[in-house]
Amino acid sequence: MRDDAHRIPPLRAGRRPAGRALLGWLADERAPRLCRVAGSPGSGKSHLLRWLAEAGSDPAAPDGRRVRAVLDGERLTFDAALWLLGRQLGHLVRTPDDLLAALADDGGRTVVCVPDLGRAVHPSQLVGQLLRPMVELENVRMVVEAPDGGAAAAAFGDAVAGPAVLDLDLPQWTDRERYADWAAGLGADPSGYPSPGAATGPAERPGHASGRELIGRVPRHPDGTPDLPGAGPALLGALWTAAAREESVDSLLSDPHLLVYADPVAVTAALDGLEGALPRAWATAGPALVGEDDPGVRAAALRTRLLGMDADAVERLAAVPGPWQPVWAMWPDSSFGWPGPVSGLAVGAARYAGQLLLADPSGVIRTVDAASGRPLARVARDEPGPLRGMAVGSDGSVLLLDSRGGTSVVPDHEGAPAAAALGQALDALAEACQGELSVLTVYGPGIPAVADDSGTVCWLRADGVVVEKLHEGPVTALAGTSELLVSGGFDGTVRLWTAAGSGASAAPFDARPAAVGALAAADTVDGPVVAVGWADGLVRIRPASGGDVREVRFGSAVWALALTDGLLVAGTAEGVAAVRY
Template sequence: MGMTGQGHAIPPLRAGRRPAGAALLGWLDDDRAPRLCRIAGAPGSGKTHLLEWLVQACGGEGAPERRRLHAVVPADGTSVRGVVWALGRRLGVVARTPGDLLSALAESDGRTVVCLPGLNRAADPARLVAELLDPLLRLPRIRLIVEAPEGSPGALGLTAVEQPAVLDLDLPQWTDQARYQHWCAGLNADSAGYPSPGAALGHTRPEAPVTVAQLAARVPRRGDGGLDPTTADERVLSELWTATTREGGTVGLLADPAMLTCAGPVAVTAALEDIGGPIPAAWDAAGPALIAEPDPGVRATLLRTRLIGLDDRAAERLATVPAPWRGAWALWPNSSIGWPGPVASLALGAGAYAGQLLLADPGGTIRTVQAETGVPLARVATPGPEPLRALAVTADGEVLLLDASGGLEAVPAPGGTAEQPSATAGPLDALRGAAEGGLSALATVPGLPGSAPAVADESGSVHWYQDGTVLTERLHTGPVTALAGAVVDGRPVLVCGGFDGTVRAWWPGTAPQAEPSARRQGPVNAVAAAGTPAGLVLAAAWADGLVRISAPHRSEPLDLRLGSQVWALTLADGRLVLGTSDGIAAIEY
């Protein structure tokens, strides 16, 4: 269609639909327009084509802010949970329920434009409207574009909150007849179908749904005669889940967990919406990570990690699937091993705590588990508990606590007493004095005996104590939100993450690197670091749930998600341990 005033290219819109395209762009531009726009029309009227064009025109970062689509989620076959998870993924928040998503969006300062093609083809359009779309429209900064024909369940429910602007493609004013005829001539199509492109091409007849029996016949069989999902076409398995849900008997498909991980996650999510049991519960817990994961191997290892301690037989059946990472142990709610609750802070033990991990919950209660197996051990006696920003363990087993208000306290190693002088007292006083703002992060450097802790502050600076002197470097714009230490080639290195979304590595006493080790949108929740003979291993977790691991043995960073926010990280004996809002898991990478 040309260029906007800001120089943004608008792709051509075929079949004479320029009036409809101009109307959509005008709706995006007009703050006085209804916040809901509904695209209507009979099958073949070009609704899908129009919305695909809109996504091309306004879905990228280069689109003008006033016209930008922030999230596009096709509703075909989706359930309420599936749409929530997909929207959260696209908007950079971890959301399991409509309430989670609504709470996150309510805190947003700018407007958010969401496009939902195929509302009438959702698993339950009326339920999707009632439980998610209507509540979204009650948020003043949300604008919503949906595809829903006149009289459909989705269209009827959407009027509850706001009367929509309706773009009905069956009406001729939205199609330039001369351009339509020219388009038909180029394709040798029947221009008598005006204004419907589908009628011109003869594509208006709906297809009859395929039955479970027909779909099952298209799935390869194992030697024992059972279905073999590992060699089946993903689309066929997805259609099988959808058809089985429609005809009944979904529970039977749960006997083989590979039936879930080899099918498309949207179809599986819709099928499991109201089914209980360990496997559906694990799928629900991992859902925000599963919903957009294209690799069946990653879906399998993710579901397996969520099943550890809950359904070990099902987890074992997924253990042989090749994947770039693998869960070693995990502690989730109702785990047969034990459950520490949400893990807000995490530290690798030393001294009397050697071979252990220290876990702090959001209230500040600290527990220990075996680093190798995750088996719970004991509770650490502390003056609190009170909410912590971080905890760390010195080489001699002293536990350092940084509380939510920035206060720093040392808990003696087991067998020690509060009256005994702390080896860290003097360095900690010096570090406190060097901070330019409130303390915001804390770390020790494993493998460097006698070293003092490192701290970071809300001004963006990191502080290291060495030979009676504090070395300081400002590494972030805004607060430092995470800090870790390691030894590489005998030298300490500090890795920090910030509210600015960057991750940086700093060797105290040298100039910082010009470019960050990683940069993404959103705050960094946690970092971890470890030295190896080959170099530095670095891991970081952002607020949207993504964890990135950079290691010398990997040519590219490894990205993974568990379906929860990751609040804490540590590296222990070649494994990455993740403290989450649900529990804790150790993975091999």
């Protein structure tokens, strides 16, 4: 099927009427926001929803038909569903309220497909606590596989003044002639009309094999050890499901490789409600694990969360090749200590050389050894309070931007002339900016730069203050190197320019449909490098001149970033972590 430039994949077994009915439901602004696809086993419910998801994934699909998220109900838990939805919809969420608020702010239509909802771990909980509240939002359309009489259908009830119901057992949704041609082409029985399963026989579902049977199916290396990558995520996921059913999950936790090579949705279900370092680390890193296809990425994210928690698991997971290597971290209950949430980071200079400055949400500033994370001291402030920004000048003076948009300087020592000059420069920049200051940084030999909530960046050049509007909405992050300045905005764009030049390029350095939450930039032997953290938890590290991009996810929103000596350091609501990229 084809609708103008929008390619619609073929829908066989005479199901075009059902497909057109779904497309018509999406096109009708007056239609119910929920469509429930019903029918007996073998009637093609899952196939129809996956067809709609494929059709809606075409970039040429009209906005109203574009499917933004697909949740496969098989083994799905509440947590896994929340993490998957957040990842697919571009938000890092920990609670349904987080997701609902983000969706309400999005404004545009969000279409969600949920095949096999009845095979979720707790369908009623999933519907009652997540899916039904979602579909009550005016900008959400949801199509779910939920047959009459099932727990999922009952949990939806008459959501949003009653759902539309597409019952595939009713003959009007199947073209009899096309059904007969399809059956004849397969040598199947056309008398099964309108059910494809009645013609071909129902699709076989994998049985409940025992854990012992599933272990026997895992291939082996020549030395007899299990080949977990060769086993594949589906088989290992089934092993976790069997272990949960047989109450033998502890036996699998003895090999952390089983966590990262298995289907992460199945692992999440098996670990649900368990205590211990590994289940806790999995739960905190969950948004970076569920929905991630690369076992190496999952291993790196899980190792980062296990630092200071389970040294044996960290060492064993190091054997899984990953795109980055965790070096140190401080989380709650970590043996390395815990500074609390970290909302600001700055690379030290002069007396702070080799150190990082960490600010918490209340404005307390601590120093740690950059290479190891070892706590060192605190930075004394005359007027403690929450901070929006923090940077360190080349003389060791600490530049601060408070929560009211005011600037101050903590000098390297009492009455330092350089600190007074920095204070004067900050005052001049604040006066030149058009709005309330939102971020600050230093570049070159410790020269300050600031930006504001109107999208304007202000920096010093030899001929005076430069003022340029670079973003739509507030500037949310700012970073500098010896020659470059980098800004990120609520608009999701990142701009980069030479501070001595005429201003930022018209083309963004990077852009994504999420607000920029943090930036860092550093000079390296190969040239300047920039790290960008967006609000959905993705961090990208790339050379300022272009080239290979390294992506990192910690499973948390990143509040602050720093680049120092080949390390990426991230401040989050749970603590701080440093990884070698």
